[in-house]
Each structure stands twice: as structure tokens, then as C-alpha cells.
Amino acid sequence: MSVYPIDRAFLDRHRRRITRIYERRSECVDTVSLYIPDGLATDSTPGQFLMVWIPGVDEIPLSISYVDDGIVGVTVRGIGEATRTLCSLQPGDTIGVRGPLGRGFTIRGGKSLIVGGGIGVAPLRYLVYKLLDVGGDVYVIFGFRDRSHMIFVEEMNRLSSKGLIEFYVATEDGSYGFKATAYDLASSAIDEGVDMVYVCGPEALTRKILMLCLERDIPMEASVEGYMRCGMGICGSCVRGIYLVCRDGPVFDRSKLVEIGEIGLRRRGASGIMEPLL
Ligand code: FES
Structure with a gap:
């Protein structure tokens, strides 16, 4: 630590x-x-x-x-x-x-896959621009419940129409883009080969992509949540495994996500008690 x-x-x-x-x-x-x-x-x-x-x-x-x-x-x-x-x-x-x-995403070139779900796409919007600054191929997949909950889709469509990124949207009800989950689209993209995967969204999504990246030996980073109070590594309320999310995260690499272990399974709530996420 x-x-x-x-x-x-x-x-x-x-x-x-x-x-x-x-x-x-x-x-x-x-x-x-x-x-x-x-x-x-x-x-x-x-x-x-x-x-x-x-x-x-x-x-x-x-x-x-x-x-x-x-x-x-x-x-x-x-x-x-x-x-x-x-x-x-x-x-x-x-x-x-x-x-x-906290610690953010590692910015590197090559072929990057960005996968976001729901409000989790917020930091990924900023990441897209930073990755474009360093060059490389940027593939972006956003997943939402339905059309009415989509954010930053028009902005990503504009970048896509300029040929700067490849962009795909999944909605659970099929009201926009693919009737699929972000994981469905991401797993196809990973099958085609990528150098780095960045994730922010529901932990079930993070966990599934983590498993896939481990299986394929692809580097990955994900932003995870913790219940934050002080935001400066003092109160301990944001602990996940052996890490404090506010200080050591919120972005963790693949090996640390494995070390944390509980990603997508359980998380400490406001009361300090572990709560199941499944
Ligand atoms: S929020 Fe207090 S230690 Fe992280």
C-alpha cells in the first residue's frame, strides 16, 4: 500500500x-x-x-x-x-x-478499448480526448439502460463521424444502437485484439471484463467505487481489499483488481458493513 x-x-x-x-x-x-x-x-x-x-x-x-x-x-x-x-x-x-x-488512468498509445456503462462513462469522456492527444486507435463502447439515459452519445458520434474514434452504443431495451450489453460488444472487440482496455461502470461489467482480460492476457484498468468521506486516505471508509479507493484508486490495474478480489461481488456501504452487489 x-x-x-x-x-x-x-x-x-x-x-x-x-x-x-x-x-x-x-x-x-x-x-x-x-x-x-x-x-x-x-x-x-x-x-x-x-x-x-x-x-x-x-x-x-x-x-x-x-x-x-x-x-x-x-x-x-x-x-x-x-x-x-x-x-x-x-x-x-x-x-x-x-x-x-486519487490515481487516474494510464495514458498510452496503441489500440485502446474504452468500455463504459451508465454514469460510469463520465470519466471515460475525458479519457477519450487524452488518448486522442497521444495518437493510436480508440474504440469506445458505451452501454445504457435505454435511450433516455444516454449521455455523451452525440459528442462521441461527432468524433466518430470525423474518423477520430470508433464508437458503438448498446441499450438494454434496444431503443438506440445495439440491443445488447456493453459487455457483449466489448467481448467482440476484445476478440478482434486490443492493446489496452479501460473500464468504468457497474461492477458486474468490470468483473466480467476483468475475467476476459485475464483469460486473454490483455492489460486492463478500471475505475471502482468506494464509500468516500474524507477523500484523503484518513478515515478508511473507502477501503476495498487492501487498498483505499480515494488514495490508491479509484483506477486500479488488472493485478490490483484481482488482489481486491471483491470487485462485482460486495462492497462496504455507508454503515461500514459489507453489502452484496449481486
Ligand atoms: S475516503 Fe477516507 S480514506 Fe478514503
């Missing part, structure tokens, strides 16, 4: 910065992207996250979904009090941020 160096950069990242929302975009029926000016978070790696403070409500971890020209975006699905409140905020409203925190 690694430790953080407590230096000036650490203190700067963990100091809460009060800022105002610059732009708000509705992505689908229950999901919103919020954009804020933040110089520190623009120097981030896809897969890293921000602790976002909603005044008077809570502080929650959110993956960075966009970075450009001093503006940072996070994407949030409104499923609880804090996330619904965040979704309701408007340009000019005040929030606080700490970060960028």
Missing part, C-alpha cells in the same frame, strides 16, 4: 476552493454536467476525482468528465439528496471543490 507525500502540492489539492458554477448542461433525464473555472483541477488525469461540497448539504466525490482551457466539468446523476441538489444548481451558484484526487 502506498502513502501520500504530505507536501505543498498535497495541501493545495486538499484545500477546499470556493467557486461558482460557470455553465450547466442537462445530459439526459436525470444527469447534469456542471462546469467550473479551476486552474488546479485542469492539471488532472482522467479517472481522478473532485470532492464537491454542496453548501449546507454534503461533500461528495465526482469524477472529472471534462477539462479544457481552465474549465473543469463534473457529471452527476441525481439519485440522492446531495446529487439531486447538485443537479438543481444553476450558473452563478456557489460550490466548493478539493482535488484533483
Whole structure:
């Protein structure tokens, strides 16, 4: 297990910065992207996250979904009090941020397969642009419940129409793209041969792709969730196996995912008790 160096950069990242929302975009029926000016978070790696403070409500971890020209975006699905409140905020409203925190995805060239499901596609959107920056072939597969829950599909379609990526969508009900799961499409792509697989989505998806990558000996990284409170490696609430998600993750490579063992099977909840995921 690694430790953080407590230096000036650490203190700067963990100091809460009060800022105002610059732009708000509705992505689908229950999901919103919020954009804020933040110089520190623009120097981030896809897969890293921000602790976002909603005044008077809570502080929650959110993956960075966009970075450009001093503006940072996070994407949030409104499923609880804090996330619904965040979704309701408007340009000019005040929030606080700490970060960028944690370890992100490794950026490398070659033939990359990006597989995302649901709100898990948020950090992968940022990853797509970073991989395009270093060249190589980028294949993107997003899976959603149905058409009304799709996010970033138009944006990926635009990149695809310019020949920058290959992009496929799976919906469970067949209302858009393939009537399939993201795993179905990903397994076909893996069969054709890829150099690296990146995953973020439901843990059942991560687990199935992990098994496939182990079988085919393909490098893989996945972003996983933990129940976060401090976001700085102190409280221990985000522990998965021998790792702290906020400090050692949220992105883990194939060998660490195997070491964690419980991926897709169980996770510690808010009470600290292990809860089954199946
Ligand atoms: S959230 Fe406190 S140790 Fe990770």
C-alpha cells in the first residue's frame, strides 16, 4: 500500500476552493454536467476525482468528465439528496471543490478499448480526448439502460463521424444502437485484439471484463467505487481489499483488481458493513 507525500502540492489539492458554477448542461433525464473555472483541477488525469461540497448539504466525490482551457466539468446523476441538489444548481451558484484526487488512468498509445456503462462513462469522456492527444486507435463502447439515459452519445458520434474514434452504443431495451450489453460488444472487440482496455461502470461489467482480460492476457484498468468521506486516505471508509479507493484508486490495474478480489461481488456501504452487489 502506498502513502501520500504530505507536501505543498498535497495541501493545495486538499484545500477546499470556493467557486461558482460557470455553465450547466442537462445530459439526459436525470444527469447534469456542471462546469467550473479551476486552474488546479485542469492539471488532472482522467479517472481522478473532485470532492464537491454542496453548501449546507454534503461533500461528495465526482469524477472529472471534462477539462479544457481552465474549465473543469463534473457529471452527476441525481439519485440522492446531495446529487439531486447538485443537479438543481444553476450558473452563478456557489460550490466548493478539493482535488484533483486519487490515481487516474494510464495514458498510452496503441489500440485502446474504452468500455463504459451508465454514469460510469463520465470519466471515460475525458479519457477519450487524452488518448486522442497521444495518437493510436480508440474504440469506445458505451452501454445504457435505454435511450433516455444516454449521455455523451452525440459528442462521441461527432468524433466518430470525423474518423477520430470508433464508437458503438448498446441499450438494454434496444431503443438506440445495439440491443445488447456493453459487455457483449466489448467481448467482440476484445476478440478482434486490443492493446489496452479501460473500464468504468457497474461492477458486474468490470468483473466480467476483468475475467476476459485475464483469460486473454490483455492489460486492463478500471475505475471502482468506494464509500468516500474524507477523500484523503484518513478515515478508511473507502477501503476495498487492501487498498483505499480515494488514495490508491479509484483506477486500479488488472493485478490490483484481482488482489481486491471483491470487485462485482460486495462492497462496504455507508454503515461500514459489507453489502452484496449481486
Ligand atoms: S475516503 Fe477516507 S480514506 Fe478514503
